[in-house]
Amino acid sequence: MKTLVLLVLCSLAVISAASDADAGPQPANDDPAQEGLFVEREQASTVVRQKRAAGQLSLTQLESLREVCEANLACEHMMDTSGIIAAYTAYYGPIPY
Known part of the structure; x- marks a missing residue:
């Protein structure tokens, strides 16, 4: 029974390797911006909220x-x-806003 399982696993590995070889080499894309990993600064600033410095908190936030x-x-x-x-920072960690 162990021999049969081993034979099936080996045949699956050979079939998988053969199908990858038939696909051929993939074209290289050297431009990382094309892959979507990097975005322009203006687009990133609209998506990521900037943290404010401590002096920029409003009176309502300070009261909170x-x-x-x-x-x-x-x-x-x-x-x-x-x-x-x-x-607040010492006892509760970074300010949430």
């Missing part, structure tokens, strides 16, 4: 960070000494 940080006493203390951006 403050409310989250006030729930944790250590974060609230750090907020009073180091600022809301540093405190």
Whole structure:
């Protein structure tokens, strides 16, 4: 039984290799832009949202960070000494907006 399974697997491998050889070499495409891996800067900027610097947060966003940080006493203390951006980042990670 093992011999039969081995024979079937070998024949499938030979058939697969023969069908790949019949296809012939594929034409080389040296231009990566044609493959869709790279896009123009303008197109990428419309798709990917740019992160803002900490100074560009609106008052509403800063208040939202403050409310989250006030729930944790250590974060609230750090907020009073180091600022809301540093405190939020230290305790909760990067700012989500």
